[in-house]
Amino acid sequence: MMTAHSSELTGTVLNIQRFCSHDGPGIRTTVFLKGCSLRCKWCSNPESIHPKPELAYDVTKCSGVKACGLCLKSPFPAGAFYFLPSSDDDRIRINWDLALDCDEATISLCPTDALYMFGELMTVGQVMNEVEKDSAFYRSSGGGLTLSGGECLLQSDFSAALLEGAHKRGFNTAIETAGNMPWSFMEKVLPHVDTMLHDHKLTVAERHKKWTGVANKRILENFKRAYNTFPNTKFIARTPLIPGVNTDEEHIRAVLAFIRPHKNVTEYELLPYHRFGLGKYTLLGELYELKDFTAPSAEVVEAFQAMINEAFGRSG
Amino acid sequence: MNSKIKRIAVNVGSGFVPGLNAVILGAALAGGKLGWDLVGIRDGFEGLLYPERYPDGGMVSLNPQRIENLDPAAGGILGQSPRTDPFHVRRLNEDDMVEEVDMSDHLLERLRSEQIDGVISIIGGRGLSIFYKLQRKGLNTVCIPRSIENDIAATSVSFGFNSALSFTIEMLDRVRQAAQSARQIGVVEVLGREAGWLALQAGIAVCADAVLVPEIPCDLSLVAERLQKKITPRRPYALVVAAEGTHFSDDLPVNKPSSTLKASLAPLATDITGDNIIEPSGRVAQTVANKLQLLMAEDTHALALGPWVKGGTPTAVDRQLGLLYGAGAIRALNAGQDGVMVAFNPPDMEFVPLDEAINKTRTVPTKSEFIQIARSLDICLGREL
Secondary structure, three states, X not given: OOOHHHHOOXXXXXXXXXXXXXXXXXXXXXXXXXXXXXXXXXXXXXXXXXXXXXXXXXXXXXXXXXXXXXXXXXXXXXXXXXXXXXXXXXXXXXXXXXXXXXXXXXXXXXXXXXXXXXXEEEEHHHHHHXXXXXXXXXXXXXXXXXXXXXXXXXXXXXXXXXXXXXXXXXXXXXXXXXXXXXXXXXHHHHHHOOEEEEEOOOOOHHHHHHHHOOOOHHHHHHHHHHHHHOOOOEEEEEEEEOOOOOOOHHHHHHHHHHHOOOOOEEEEEEEXXXXXXXXXXXXXXXXXXXXXXXXXXXXXXXXXXXXXXXXXXXXX | OOOOOOEEEEEEOOOOOOOHHHHHHHHHHHHHHOOOEEEEEOOOOHHHHOHHHOOOOOEEEOOHHHHOOOOOOOOOOOOOOOOOOOOOEEEEOOOOOEEEEOOHHHHHHHHHHOOOOEEEEEEOHHHHHHHHHHHHOOOOEEEEEEOOOOOEOOOOOOEOHHHHXXXXXXXXXHHHHHHHHHOOEEEEEEOOOOOOHHHHHHHHHOXXXXXXXXXXXXXXXXXXXXXXXXXXXXXXXXXEEEEOOOOEOOOOHHHOOOOOOOOOOOOOOOOOOOOXXXXXXXXXXXXXXXXXXXXXXXXXXXXXXHHHHHOOOOOHHHHHXXXXXXXXXXXXXXXXXXXXXXXXXXXXXXEEEHHHHOOOEOOOOOOOHHHHHHHHOOOEOOOOO
């Protein structure tokens, strides 16, 4: 079992989602870690971007200024919370530029939990206790633990300890990564990974930088090195399809040319863009960019899937 | 004269508004008359934070020679940045990973090293909060409100609004002609998330048949009923103007949040319920057009003017306002004011503390004269008041 030392390691966890079926084989528990090294303009998990726990507000839980009004007074920062006297609705509004200075202790004073924090510090032991709750399902389905984010490899010590713990319990392990980190981060975690789902977002470096904030040279180097260094690990390439950004055949062909020489890259999945993140941006204020993308058409997805099937020698 | 001041910097927040040069010119002329040295910071704060990116070091002298040919009708000579929050500056760290860092201390240090005694900032609603924070950290600042939607509290009129209003009116006239020839109901969505000034004043100017504003929840059945009465064989068209923040009392999809999560947003981006905060431009126009088409035996056509109204040359009113605000900011600094916003409440110019200007929105009071005028002109406002 895990050592006492490693079980006390802490990481910033956004969410633990049970009974997942899309992030690896079988029934799985997906642990979302906070912090990302990219800023994709289509991001559907904006709450996972910042590495630390951050303020969020659920307006439906606010009991209003007449009934409460605690957050309008000290120790809450002046001007961070307010209401509009002219409005029928006396629930508080947030000035995010001032409210982000709130600490966790202050937020916890909100009696209805309308103010809360996205993300919490957890130990490896605490996370594994949650993961273990579904161990019977993992064994019967071949499932296990998936680490996602954000970018789970940024918390490489924490991730390695979680995955090692899962392996020791006989659970299958998987990670989802975009690959933008020093190789040492990836190298530390991959020995404990059965399946690595990894993103090929754009091919051209300048365009990758435009849409994600960084060029892709190191990302591709990391992936190639991972394929070669860990021949027994299963790799699944993925592309989130964003119309007008990467819905071009050249990108799909380039990814296929990159992955096909490596036998341990067993699949290339397309992830048509969805807009689930739209509501979540509202919970976090306007710190993040959001561009209004639409979903790709079924024809585009089908055409690309046919290219992938052909490259993998499948009849489709 | 305020003897403590010798050098003033001017910067412009994100988002274009017609008349920026007029403000810069007003400040430079008024400051020059006092013998002060005025400089402009390029691209928001970027000229100060990243001087190495600029051949001239990121600061532009606004001396008399430089400004004598400055056209108040042209765009801003200082440039702008899409992000002007020094508390969350996005950058690549040494490991080539994207992160946001607080560079406010560095910014203040740079201002000190440039011997800047005060900053005049031309900003919108959110920028006021950022400057409120900077002022609390020691920045001597005077802010000038700019707003296309005229929704900044404590001032009767922000510069930029009148130019947007003129362009909106011109577009509405064209839509009306198109609707008339096609025998349709034209539904035009205009800017105005929380405040309906643009929709209301433009709608009055073109005698629209209906004007929908965020301040008055709208019953589209009532609108359909009123439009049906106005549409005749001799006048087989109608024009509806809807602010993008319009709310509906009917159970329409636009009223429902796009996810189960509900929240509040930053000032000027928050609606009454906190729902539907970030919506694609044109959703209100499409919703109104579809619903009216269902309720009436008429064709509708939806159009969203969106952010296009922010461009163009300033009107005569905005040129005057820009010069007035620029000169007013110098007057505030000379009077020893700090941490204030220049407000124009005709005939007076006032200096309003920033903490009184933030967290408020200048909305249309339901008993305002403009509402009464609209009703007198038989413009349907979406609800019987």
